[in-house]
Amino acid sequence: MKRIIKKVAVLGSGVMGSRIACHFANIGVPVLLLDIAPKELTADEEKKGLKLDAPAVRNRIVNSALQAAVVANPSPLYRKSEASRIKTGNFDDNLKEIATCDWVIEVVVERLDIKKSLYERVEQFRKQGTLITSNTSGIPIHLLAEGRSQDFKEHFAGTHFFNPPRYLKLLEIIPTPETKPEVVDFLLHYGDLYLGKTVVLAKDTPGFIANRVGVFALLDAMQTMQKLGLTVEETDKLTGPVIGHAKSATLRTSDVVGLDTTINVANGLAQGLPDDEAKDVFVLPDFVKKMGENKWLGDKTGQGFYKKVKGEGGKSEIHALDLNTLEYKPSQKVKFATLELTKSIDKLADRFKILVTGKDKAGEFYRLSFGSLFAYVSNRVPEIADQLYKIDDALRAGFGWELGPFETWDALGVQAGIDLAKAAGRTVAPWVEEMLAAGNQTFYKVENGVRKFYAKESQQYQPVAGVENFIILDNLRASGKVLWKNAGASVIDLGDGILNVEFHSKMNSLGTDVIQGLLKGVEMAEAGYRGLVVGNDAPNFSAGANLGLVYMQALEQEFDELNMMIQQFQQAMMRMRYSSIPVVGTPHGLTLGGGCELNLHCDRVVASAEAYIGLVEFGVGLIPGGGGTKEMTLRTAAKYEEGEPEFNLLRNTYMTISTAKVSTSAAEAFDLGFLRRGDEIVVNPSRVIAQAKAAAIELADAGYSQPSQKTNIKVHGKGALAMFKTGVYAMKEGKYISEHDQKIADKLAYVMCGGDLSSPTEVSEQYLLDLEREAFLSLCGERKTLERIQSILTTGKPLRN
Numbered sequence: 001m002k003r004i005i006k007k008v009a010v011l012g013s014g015v016m017g018s019r020i021a022c023h024f025a026n027i028g029v030p031v032l033l034l035d036i037a038p039k040e041l042t043a044d045e046e047k048k049g050l051k052l053d054a055p056a057v058r059n060r061i062v063n064s065a066l067q068a069a070v071v072a073n074p075s076p077l078y079r080k081s082e083a084s085r086i087k088t089g090n091f092d093d094n095l096k097e098i099a100t101c102d103w104v105i106e107v108v109v110e111r112l113d114i115k116k117s118l119y120e121r122v123e124q125f126r127k128q129g130t131l132i133t134s135n136t137s138g139i140p141i142h143l144l145a146e147g148r149s150q151d152f153k154e155h156f157a158g159t160h161f162f163n164p165p166r167y168l169k170l171l172e173i174i175p176t177p178e179t180k181p182e183v184v185d186f187l188l189h190y191g192d193l194y195l196g197k198t199v200v201l202a203k204d205t206p207g208f209i210a211n212r213v214g215v216f217a218l219l220d221a222m223q224t225m226q227k228l229g230l231t232v233e234e235t236d237k238l239t240g241p242v243i244g245h246a247k248s249a250t251l252r253t254s255d256v257v258g259l260d261t262t263i264n265v266a267n268g269l270a271q272g273l274p275d276d277e278a279k280d281v282f283v284l285p286d287f288v289k290k291m292g293e294n295k296w297l298g299d300k301t302g303q304g305f306y307k308k309v310k311g312e313g314g315k316s317e318i319h320a321l322d323l324n325t326l327e328y329k330p331s332q333k334v335k336f337a338t339l340e341l342t343k344s345i346d347k348l349a350d351r352f353k354i355l356v357t358g359k360d361k362a363g364e365f366y367r368l369s370f371g372s373l374f375a376y377v378s379n380r381v382p383e384i385a386d387q388l389y390k391i392d393d394a395l396r397a398g399f400g401w402e403l404g405p406f407e408t409w410d411a412l413g414v415q416a417g418i419d420l421a422k423a424a425g426r427t428v429a430p431w432v433e434e435m436l437a438a439g440n441q442t443f444y445k446v447e448n449g450v451r452k453f454y455a456k457e458s459q460q461y462q463p464v465a466g467v468e469n470f471i472i473l474d475n476l477r478a479s480g481k482v483l484w485k486n487a488g489a490s491v492i493d494l495g496d497g498i499l500n501v502e503f504h505s506k507m508n509s510l511g512t513d514v515i516q517g518l519l520k521g522v523e524m525a526e527a528g529y530r531g532l533v534v535g536n537d538a539p540n541f542s543a544g545a546n547l548g549l550v551y552m553q554a555l556e557q558e559f560d561e562l563n564m565m566i567q568q569f570q571q572a573m574m575r576m577r578y579s580s581i582p583v584v585g586t587p588h589g590l591t592l593g594g595g596c597e598l599n600l601h602c603d604r605v606v607a608s609a610e611a612y613i614g615l616v617e618f619g620v621g622l623i624p625g626g627g628g629t630k631e632m633t634l635r636t637a638a639k640y641e642e643g644e645p646e647f648n649l650l651r652n653t654y655m656t657i658s659t660a661k662v663s664t665s666a667a668e669a670f671d672l673g674f675l676r677r678g679d680e681i682v683v684n685p686s687r688v689i690a691q692a693k694a695a696a697i698e699l700a701d702a703g704y705s706q707p708s709q710k711t712n713i714k715v716h717g718k719g720a721l722a723m724f725k726t727g728v729y730a731m732k733e734g735k736y737i738s739e740h741d742q743k744i745a746d747k748l749a750y751v752m753c754g755g756d757l758s759s760p761t762e763v764s765e766q767y768l769l770d771l772e773r774e775a776f777l778s779l780c781g782e783r784k785t786l787e788r789i790q791s792i793l794t795t796g797k798p799l800r801n
Contacts, residue, residue, distance in 0.1 A: 002723075002790050003102070003131075003191065003408075004102065005028065005029060005102045005103050005194075006029075006030070006102055006103075007032065007100060007102055008021075008024050008030070008031050008032070008101055008102070008103045008105065009031070009032040009033075009097070009098045009101040009103070009104045009105070010024075010032070010034070010036065010105050010107060010244035010637050011034050011035075011091070011104065011105065011107060011108060011122070012034075012035060012106065012107035012109075012133070012745070013033050013034070013035040013061065013062040013066060013162035014065060014090075014107065014108075014109075014251055014441060015069075015163065015801070016104075016107050016135055016161065016163055016165070017033070017035070017065070017071055017107035017108075017135075017166050018033065018066050018068070018069040018076070018747055019076040019165045020067045020107060020135065020161055020165050020168065021033045021066070021069075021086050022054065022069055022070075022076035022077050022082070022083070022086070022165075022166065023076065023165045023195065024085075025032040025077065025082045025083060025086050026076075026077060026078045026166065026197075026667075026683075026745065027084055027194055027195065027683060028085070028197075028589060029085070030085050030086075030087070031063055031085060031086045032087050032089065032094070032097055032098065032100075032101060033066060033085070033086050033087070033088050034062060034087070034088070034090060034091055034095065035061045035062040035065065035090060035091070035483070036090060036091055037052075037057075037058045037061070037091065037092050037784070038052070038057060038060055038061060038089040038091070039052075040052075040139055041057065042060075042232075043273055044541065045057055045060075045113065046740065047165070049680060052722045055310035055373070056731040058092070058093060058127070058193050059088050059089060059090055060092050060646055061088065061090075061589070062088040062090060062600060064232070065090050066083065066086060066088055070083050072549060073652075074164070074166075074167065074664075074787050075166075075664060076164055076165070076166045076307045076662075077166075077581065078166075078609065078665035078666070078667035078668065079177075079286065079665070079667050079668055079671070081468055081625050082667075086165060086582050087213070087562050091118070091121070091762060092343065092630060094122075095108075095121060095122070095124075095125055096125045096475045097125075097604040098122065098125050098126055098130075099126065099127050100716060101130065102131065103130065103131040103133070104120070104122060104130060104132045104133070105133050105134075105135060105159065106118060106119070106122075106130065106132070106133070106134045106135065107134075107135040109767075110136060110137070110138055112139050112140060112143060112144070112410075114740075115134065115136070115139065115144055116146070116147065117146065119132075119144070119148060119440050120147075120501050120536070121153070121426040121527070123148065123149060123152060123575065124656070125180045126441070127402075128151050128154070128427045128494060129151070129155060131155050131157065131183065131186075131187070131502060132155055132156050133157050133158065133159040133187070134150060134156075134157075134158050134159070135158075135159060135160060135161055135215065135661060136158060136160070136208070137160055137207075137208075137211060137263075137265070138207070138211075138265065138268045139155075140173070140204055140206075141157065141158040141174045141176050142176045142177070142204055143174050144156070144158075145178065145363065149470035150178075152180040153176065153179070153181045154177060154178055155179075155180065155182065155183055155243065156176065156186060156380075157173060157174060157175045157176065157179045157183065157184065157767055158172070158173070158174030158175075158204070158208075158212070158470050159171060159172075159173060159187060159191075160172040160173075160174065160202075160208060160399075160654060162210070162398045163720050163742050166698055167610070168306065168397070168398060168400075169198045169397035169398075169685075170197065170198055170200065170393075170394055170398035170724060171198070171199075171200070171209055171276055172195035172196065172200050172203065172209060172210065172394065172398075172469060173187045173188055173199060173200070174190065174202045174203070174208055175201075175204075176204065182402070184201070186775060187199070188201060188466070190703070192613050192684055192685065193687075194683065194781055195255075195683065195684075196682075196683030196685070197392050197397070197684070198394075198396070198399070198612065198682040199222050199466070199707040200383065200385075200390050200393050200394045201390065202390070202394070203383070203384050203385065205383060205384050206267075206268065206269050206273055207265065207269050207272075207384075207396075207488070209384050209385055209390060209391055209394040210270045210395060210397075210398035210399060211269075211393040211398075212269065212380065212384055213373075213376065213377060213380065213384075213391060213395055213405065213530035214375055214395060214398065215262070215266060215280055215282075216278065216282070216373075216423075217267060217369070217373055218250055218253075218254070218262065218737045219236060219266055219282060219284070219285075220281050220369060220372050220373070220376075220759040221239055221250045221369060222235075222250075222251075222285050222288065222370060223281065224284060224365055224368050224372075225323075225365075225717065226285055226323065227368075227383075228365055228368075229361075229364065229395075229716055230324075230361060231320065231323070231332070231334075232305045232320040232321055232323065233320050233331055233332055233333075234361075235249070235250055235251055235365075236248075236249035236250055236251050236252055237249070237336070237339070238336070238339075238362055238365050238366070239369075241341055242342060242351065242355075242357070242709050243348075243351070243352075243366075243408075244348045244401055244402030244403050244408075245399070245400065245402070246399075246400040246671055247492060249788055251304075251306075251594050252305065253308060253493075254298060254421065255299055255304035255306055256298060256299055256482075257298070257299030257623060257758050258297050258298050258299075258716025259288070259291055259297040259298050259304050259305075260286070260292065260297045261291050262288070263284060263288065265787075266282050267284070269282045270283060272284040272287045272567060272579065276704075277379060277427070278372070278375075278379075278426070279378050281372070282658045287323045287326065288353055289320075290326060291304065291305075291484055292342075292473065296321075297593040298719070303319050304321075304330070304664075305320065306318055306320055306321070307320075307321070307328050308320045309328070311392070312590065316503050316730065317330060317331075317522045318331045318576065319329075319331060319486075320332070322759050324340055324661065329539075336358070336360055336361070336362035337358065337359070337360050337362075338354070338358025338359070338360055338362040338363045338366075339362055340353060341354050341358075341425065341760070342354050343421075346506075346604060348402055348403060349403065349407075349410075349411035350411075352366075352408060352411045352412045353411075353412060353413075353416075353669065355417075356370060356412065356420065357713045359601060367420055367423060367424065367574065368423075370408070370409075370417065370420050370421055370422045371417070371420035371422070371424030371426055372419040372420040372421070372424050372426050373405055374409050374418075374420065374421050374426075374428065375421040375424070375426030375427055375428050376426070376428075377391055377405040377406065377626060378428045378431070378432050379427075379429045379432070380428035381429070381456055382456065382457070385451060386456075387462075388406050388453055388454065388456070388457060389404075389444075389464050389467075390407070391403025391404060391405060391451045392405060392406050397425065402524070403509065406443040406444070406445075407441065408442065410442050410443050410444055414432065414435070414441060414442065414443070414686075416540045417431065418436075418688050419433065424733055427772075431456045434459075435454055435456075435459070438459060440461070442454070445461060445473050446474075446478040447479075448464050448479055449462075449475050449476055449478070449479035449481065450462050450597060451463070451472065451475050452464065452474065460591040467686070469687065469690055470546065470687060470688040470689075470690055471494060471689040471693060472537065472686075473492060473500070473502055473520055473535075473537050473689070474537065476492050476493070477492065477495070481494075482568070483521055483524065484514045484521075484524065485518075487503065487515060487518060488503065488505040488511060488514040488515045488516075489501055489502060489503050489504065489505075489513060489514075489516070489517020489518070489520075489521075490502045490517065491512045491520055491521045492518065494533060494689075494693050495693075495748075496530075496693070497529045497530035497531065497697075498529065498530060498531045498532070498546070498693045498695075498696050498697060499521055499525045499529050499532050499534060500521075500532070500533045500534070500535055500689065500766050501517050501520075501521035501525060501529075501533075501534045501535075501537070502537075503517070503520055503536050503542060504536070504537065504538075505546075507542070507543035507590075508538055508540060508541060508542040508543065508595070509542065509543055509544060509545065509547075509594075510544045510545045510546060510569070510626075511545070511546035511549055512546075512549070512565075515568060515569060515572045518534070518572050518574060518575075518598075519572055521534070522576065522579045522581070522583070523775075525579070525581045526579060526580050529581065530581060530582075530696070530697065530700040531579055531581070531582045531583070531696030531699060531700050532582070532583045532584070532585075532696065532699065533584045533586065533692045533693055533696055534576075534584070534585050534586060534598065534599075534602065535585075535586035535688065535689045535691060535692055536586075537689075538589075539589050540587065540588070540589035540590035540591070541587045541588050541589055541590065541595050541599075541611070542590070542592070542593075542594065542595025543590050543593070543595065544590060544593025544594045544595055544596075544616065544617075545594035545626065546594045547620065547792060547793060548793060549565065549790055550562065550565075550780065550789065551786065551789045551790065551793060552748075553782065554687065554780040554785075554786055554789075555786060557781075559780070559781070562638055562774065562777060562780060563777055566625050566626070566773050566777065567773060567778055569624055569625070569626040569627075570625075570627050570769050570773060571616045571771075573597055573598060573600075573601040574626040574627065574628055574709070574769075576601045576602060577603075577707070578706060578709060579599040579600070579706065579709055579772050580705075580706040581700070581704065582603075582604070582691075582695075582696050582699035582700055582704045583603050583605065583696075584602055584604050584605070584606055584607070584692040584695045584696045584699075585602035585604075585605045585607075585608045585689045585692075586600035586605075586607070586608070586689055586692045587599050587605060587608065587613055587666070587669075588607070588608035588610065588685050589608070589610065589612065589613040589615045590610065590612055591611055591614075592612075592613070592614055592615075592662065593614075593615060593616050593617055593624070593626075593628075594626050596613050596614055596615050596624075596628060596674060597615070597626040597628040598626075599613070599674070600627070600628060600631040600632070600635075600674065601631060603699060604679060604680070604695050604696075604706075605675055605679040605680070606679070606680045606682060606691045606692040606695050606697065606741055607666040607669065607675060607680065607682070607688075608666060608681075608682060608688050609665060609666050609667070609681050609682065609683045609685075610665065610666070610685065611663065611665070611666040611669060612662050612663060612664065612665075613662065613663045613666070613672075613675070614660060614661055614663060614672075614674070615628045615629075615656075615657050615660065615663030615709045616660040616662060617660070618657065618658055618659070618660045618744060618748070619660045619788070619792075620785070620788045620789050620792055621637060621740065621782060621784060621785030621786075621788040622744070622776055622779050622780070622785060623744065623747055623748045623751065623772065623775055623776060623778055624657065624658070624772070625772055625773060625776030627769060627772070628657075628772075629657065629748065629751050629752060629768070629772045629775075630765055630768040630772050632653050632656070632657060632673060632706070632752075633653070633715070633752045633766070633768060634710060634765065635653075635673055635676065636652075636653040636673070637714045643702060646714075646716070647720060647723065648717070650716065650720060650752065650753075651723075651724075652747065653673060653752070654724060654748065656672050656673065657752075658744075658745050658748055665777050666681045667681065680695065684766075693739060701787050709764065709765050709766070710764065710765050711762070711763075711764040711765075711769065712762045713759065713763050713764070714761075714762055714763060714767075715752075715753055715754025715755075715760065715761060716753050716760050717753055717756060717757030717758060717759055717760060717761060718756050718757065718758060718759075719752045719756065720749075720752075720798050721749055721750060721753040721756060724745070724749035724752075724753070725746055725749060727772050728742050728745040728746060728749070729742070731745075740782065740784040740785075743779075743782070744779060744785075747779060748775070749767065749773040750771065750775060751771045751772050751775050754767070754768070754771070755771060
């Protein structure tokens, strides 16, 4: 039977429940969100004369929770309007409505008795065959299903989302022995394709996979910190981006999540794992116990490992906890000689060998922590997962590690990892040494473009499952599919007549090398292929054009060279748009400035749902100069026949550019005009390049023909220009913008109106490109623009002037 999810019920509207409901709403699924009905009136309700049976009172808890989610930042919704898909209610009045739902997800408080009591009520209304899952993170799944009907048991499993569900990719599926295999298969498929998750099949063991290993690593870091006498700041410096972990590292992350959560999970693991060979790690350090007693739980109580205080002049300062005195002191900058040695090493895997050879406390920390981690994960196969790659997948998707434990071990060398474990007093599982003895030197390898892992049971390498429909550029590179390369870009053969241009500059910024790569990709595709994709596997598509090049040429007043550079950028964008083969863009993560302009000029865009797209040049004192102003003006003019007043449409586009708006999702990018009808959104970022390839093939198969440049773009000249200038002048006089902002805004208006033409006129794309480039160059000559660019380059923040 083909299972279709038309409606979902979420039982429990707390932080997790409301956010899970929001994410289903994001993908277009109607949601019934229920919670308990209040037992007492609030003071405000009493003043209004309301009774406990009033609908507003009975649904107060669920409505308040949903409203808190809607206004939360970062938002759990792609657009706030998606919340209209969520209907609220309470368990007493509305539980019967779950009969209309295809999937019931329980997300109530983490108590076995409460969950089982709710399931008893669910069985009264749930229709046969409906999926029923629990989002528990600690209660054994098999205990939850005890006492239920056979149909309930066969369709029941754990679905452990990570918070926040929209942003964290991990979804652990935990079946019981009685869960039907087809139910497990469906959950794995749906979570991947529709919810956009890295879906990992986990065993019903304490902490499942991610929390078991992730909390071990966190507590081990705390114990190692104490052993070596490291400070809070030093520990976070060592466990953050330098090893591919989140910027919030270890202790700051604990503050964000809540130390009480850490304590509860650690205590649960300690109680549930009496036979764990590393159970000593789950014993909380004394300073953590004391912090718990003091209610120093992190952000939720205003202080944890860090505390924000008011310093001199009322300016906020960050203080860090001294673990010896349990007093707060001003946070200190941290430096380690070992870390200094890795500053020039961009590739994460290459850093680890430097880190573990350090002669200072940093090196000692890494030797101990990596050694403990490697031993621990080796002993978890097959206890928590039959295949080692599932542990890596879970840690990458759930804890934001760039490389999982076994991938990190591979980077150091398997034998070197064994040696570190022994030095740390830990014992690696025998299967690892057996693997080496059999001549297998790595946990992973790529053969013919297929990534394989070492399978303990068969003692053979097997393909990593679940990625058959992904295109992973690293695997294609390893199998010799790179056809051309320079320092900033590569052209890779995706197969089936489709090429891919990948960026590998810093933050994927668009400089001379990248432009050369784009032009080379089009040239090669036109010569013997069917289409071109522009995509990469980096966290961000592109942070924009290379501002450093613009700054240096403007500073040295090399305006002829700067003009040529901008002209080449514009020509490259037009080459993408008017090639003889279809070009498909794949925005994801930051897609700003020049990165946005590139996608504006593609025939089709296949965007990751988490794409933050915008023309942000205004923030550095410029206007979009790579065809972005032209293209947004063109797109606006194309809407003039739809009936809305033309000046309104033009003003909306003008405001989008002049306020440097960035979409908070790909869905919002449609609203802002960066995406248009025919473009696609893919929820799972791992599927974007594969879907873009399919789109390029579709366009080619439909008989793609080379388009012609537009020569009939309607612009409004002086009439619209006067309107914009009047508004900008009023903003300046009201002191909402600076004199320099006024100058930039007037330049933007001049281009979008087609100059000071006396009446509405039809112009060409090249006409607008020339105006755009002229305005861009004139602003590059402004001292205040150079100051803003310099501020961005040195501090990462724009200067207001």
